[in-house]
Amino acid sequence: MIGLNFVYTVGGAAFLAFALLSASDRGNSKRWGNAAFYGLLATSFWAGDLLGDIGNGVLVLGLVAVAGFKLMGRGTQATTTDTEREAEAKARGNRVFLPALIIPAVALAGTLAFKYFPAVFDSKQVTLVGLTLGVLLALAACYAWFRPRPLTPLAEGVRLMDSVGWAAVLPQMLASLGAVFALAGVGEVVGGIAQGIIPDGSRLGAVAVYALGMAGFTMVMGNAFAAFPVMFAGVGMPVLVGIWSGDPIKVAAIGMLAGFCGTLMTPMAANFNLVPAALLELKDQNAVIKAQIPTAVPLLLANIVLLYLVSFL
Amino acid sequence: MWVLLGIAVIVAGFALRLNTLLVVALSALVTGLAAGLNPVDVLAAFGKAFNDARYVSVVYLVLPVIGILERHGLQQRARTAVSALKGATVGRLLIGYMLFRQATAALGLTSIAGPAQTVRPLVAPMAQAAAERQGADPDSDRVPALAAATDNVGLFFGEDIFIAIGSILLMKGVLEGFGIEVEPLHLAIWAIPTAICATLIHGSRLWRFDRKLKRESAAVAEVRA
Numbered sequence: 001m002i003g004l005n006f007v008y009t010v011g012g013a014a015f016l017a018f019a020l021l022s023a024s025d026r027g028n029s030k031r032w033g034n035a036a037f038y039g040l041l042a043t044s045f046w047a048g049d050l051l052g053d054i055g056n057g058v059l060v061l062g063l064v065a066v067a068g069f070k071l072m073g074r075g076t077q078a079t080t081t082d083t084e085r086e087a088e089a090k091a092r093g094n095r096v097f098l099p100a101l102i103i104p105a106v107a108l109a110g111t112l113a114f115k116y117f118p119a120v121f122d123s124k125q126v127t128l129v130g131l132t133l134g135v136l137l138a139l140a141a142c143y144a145w146f147r148p149r150p151l152t153p154l155a156e157g158v159r160l161m162d163s164v165g166w167a168a169v170l171p172q173m174l175a176s177l178g179a180v181f182a183l184a185g186v187g188e189v190v191g192g193i194a195q196g197i198i199p200d201g202s203r204l205g206a207v208a209v210y211a212l213g214m215a216g217f218t219m220v221m222g223n224a225f226a227a228f229p230v231m232f233a234g235v236g237m238p239v240l241v242g243i244w245s246g247d248p249i250k251v252a253a254i255g256m257l258a259g260f261c262g263t264l265m266t267p268m269a270a271n272f273n274l275v276p277a278a279l280l281e282l283k284d285q286n287a288v289i290k291a292q293i294p295t296a297v298p299l300l301l302a303n304i305v306l307l308y309l310v311s312f313l
Numbered sequence: 314m315w316v317l318l319g320i321a322v323i324v325a326g327f328a329l330r331l332n333t334l335l336v337v338a339l340s341a342l343v344t345g346l347a348a349g350l351n352p353v354d355v356l357a358a359f360g361k362a363f364n365d366a367r368y369v370s371v372v373y374l375v376l377p378v379i380g381i382l383e384r385h386g387l388q389q390r391a392r393t394a395v396s397a398l399k400g401a402t403v404g405r406l407l408i409g410y411m412l413f414r415q416a417t418a419a420l421g422l423t424s425i426a427g428p429a430q431t432v433r434p435l436v437a438p439m440a441q442a443a444a445e446r447q448g449a450d451p452d453s454d455r456v457p458a459l460a461a462a463t464d465n466v467g468l469f470f471g472e473d474i475f476i477a478i479g480s481i482l483l484m485k486g487v488l489e490g491f492g493i494e495v496e497p498l499h500l501a502i503w504a505i506p507t508a509i510c511a512t513l514i515h516g517s518r519l520w521r522f523d524r525k526l527k528r529e530s531a532a533v534a535e536v537r538a
Contacts (some may be wrong), residue, residue: 004368011371011445041370048364054353057360066336081386089386089393096390098384104420107477111498127497128368131375131477132522137379146385150325156380161373166334171479172369173337175486177319179362180341180355182490184316195362221323225480229487237491248493253473253503258468264462268327271422276428276461278438287458288465295515302510310506 005123007132012045018161026157033071034162037063041169049189069168077200078154099138099145106134108229109162167271172226178229190217191234198235203244204308210235211304214255215262222268231255246311250289254311258303264296265289319344347527352381375421391417391425392435403443403456404523408465408516410436414467415508418473423518428461429470447523448530463515468522475506 015038022028023035029313042125048132066072080088089096110130121129139153161168181187194213199205208306213235215225236255263269267286277285284290319340326336338359343419345355379387398409426432438459441449444456472478476497488495 007371008367008462008534011367011374011467014374014377038487044364044367048367051364053357053361053364055360056364057356057358058479060360060363061356064334064338070332080378082389083388085386087385087386088384089389092386092390093376094383094390096385096387099378100387100422100425100488101420103378105477106476107421108498111476111496127476128371128482131371135378139381141379142381146383147524148383148384152384153377155379156382156384157377160380160383161378164373168331168373169370170333170337171483172363172366173334175366175369175483176359176362177337177341177344178487179365180344180358181316182320183317183358184344184350186316186319189314189316195448222327223449225483228480228483232487240453248491249499250497250503252488252495252499254507256480256484257473257504257507263469264465268324272465276432276464277458279428279433280457280461282454282458284454284458287454288461291455291458291462292465295462295511296519298514299470299507299511302514303507304505306488308504308509 002120002121002129003125004051004128005127007125008045008048010132010136012042014157015039015044015045016156017043018042018158021077021151021155021158022075022130022162025077028073030073031075033066033077034073037066037072038161040066056215060173060288063166063169068101072162072165073160077159077162079156081161089112093282093298099141102138102141103131103134106137107131110134119204133201170223173220174223174225175229177226178283181230187230187233189234190230193239194231194235195239198239203312206239206244207308207311208304210251210255211239211300211307212257214259215265215300218259218262219266219268222263222266224256227259228252228256228260240307240311244312250311251307254303254307261296261300261303264292315347318347319401320450326455339486366483366486369479369486371482372477372479379422379425388424388430390487392431395426395431395435396439400525401443403440403446403449403526404444404519404521405458406440407436407460407519409462410460410518411512411515415471415512418471419508421472421475421477423468423472423478424476426464428464432461432464437462444526445527448533459519463519466511466515471509474501474508476501515531 014277019035019038020032025031107130115123116124194209198209214231218224221227236251240251241248273289277288322340322343341359436461440460441456445451481497481500484500
């Protein structure tokens with residue numbers, strides 16, 4: 001059956017290629033750090049289920065060590081110059097968007113279609129399988145159209161991967177932190193505090209505390225990924241779904257977006273708010289946040305209204 | 314209450330500008346110890362969760378495709394598409410850019426635009442030039458800041474419509490933890506109402522910004538007269 005094993009096999013192969021290409025990149029003085037980081041991720045994809053919980057924990061410590069000791073650098077993969085790219089863009093026109101569109105098209109089609117073939121596809125993982133197939137098809141289209149050397153797409157992938165660097169595993173790390181928070185009962189403590197604030201028997205009050213808590217917690221943590229598991233476990237699930245019989249899908253989806261409103265208002269989300277201010281050489285490093293607050297506040301209110309109107313239908 | 318120390322660790326770590334992965338690991342350790350777990354159990358719990366959450370990192374599979382397309386002019390073509398937006402006013406220009414950013418992010422093309430890719434080289438200078446034609450102060454931060462803000466709003470409230478973005482996969486994982494099986498598509502559909510609200514709220518701000526510039530330049534002209 002085609003499911004996560006297929007997805008993780010392809011994922012592991014990609015990271016192994018990233019590791020090998022990084023290791024052979026003599027122009028990068030930190031090439032062994034990059035190779036170790038991507039090698040650990042390849043190991044995780046291919047052998048994560050065989051390592052055991054403590055083994056996976058040690059693997060994470062390896063990733064943290066590479067990042068914490070600043071052992072990663074930007075690779076020196078050869079790519080085209082801006083002039084060459086301008087010429088290519090002119091020659092190829094809007095068709096250059098097409099291979100990129102194969103990915104969402106196949107992911108969407110797969111999500112809808114694979115469910116009818118439960119013998120072939122794991123029905124719980126249709127989107128990820130569709131995404132992976134979409135990437136493979138898009139790559140095939142690129143090979144057929146551009147006729148690159150076999151390793152060129154992977155080298156271009158490393159170039160982009162290096163620009164993300166250690167931050168690539170941050171979402172996965174924050175999801176794992178959420179699991180430790182859940183084990184330690186952080187959700188219950190935060191939920192207890194939040195539930196103490198909710199006026200008795202007020203559905204609107206519960207919705208407001210959930211959404212404002214999501215945004216506020218995101219502002220503290222700098223990322224909705226870290227806030228979501230805590231607020232969902234603390235208020236969303238026990239109160240909005242448990243007491244008020246809300247639809248967990250809508251509560252989750254709109255709650256996450258309430259968190260995104262928090263991301264717009266915090267300097268902790270440095271990559272979105274402080275980095276652009278620096279790139280644009282603004283005098284006030286908080287100028288982007290100040291420009292976002294008048295959108296974020298009414299949008300947060302809109303999310304509260306949406307949650308209140310659609311979650312309990 | 315002591316388990317909230319892990320949150321304090323995160324705030325302190327950001328304030329001290331420590332590496333974020335290190336801060337996350339330290340926060341997990343402190344939280345676990347505060348809850349009375351031993352360090353090895355915390356390590357195992359974190360390792361298990363990390364292994365269960367691998368699907369969050371599957372999104373990087375798209376990088377070789379984006380990379381080879383960039384090699385053949387994807388970003389340059391995206392810039393041509395954006396510069397075709399050259400409307401007469403800063404408000405209309407930024408509304409057009411926001412729609413472009415939302416639509417492409419909803420298709421998973423989150424990295425074809427951004428502060429470095431489009432805002433600094435293209436959107437901010439075009440917006441500034443338009444604003445100056447409308448009589449805005451060339452030394453002010455507010456137009457470039459508004460351009461960067463528009464990029465973020467378009468990205469945040471477009472990307473969640475794509476079914477294989479990290480936040481959707483994270484929600485799927487968390488819901489599974491509660492025994493609720495969910496298709497990413499159903500989560501993505503419920504990102505659409507907020508996306509529409511974001512377009513309306515930010516779009517109306519941009520529209521009013523044009524009128525504000527008009528009023529300001531009229532006021533300046535009146536003082537001169």
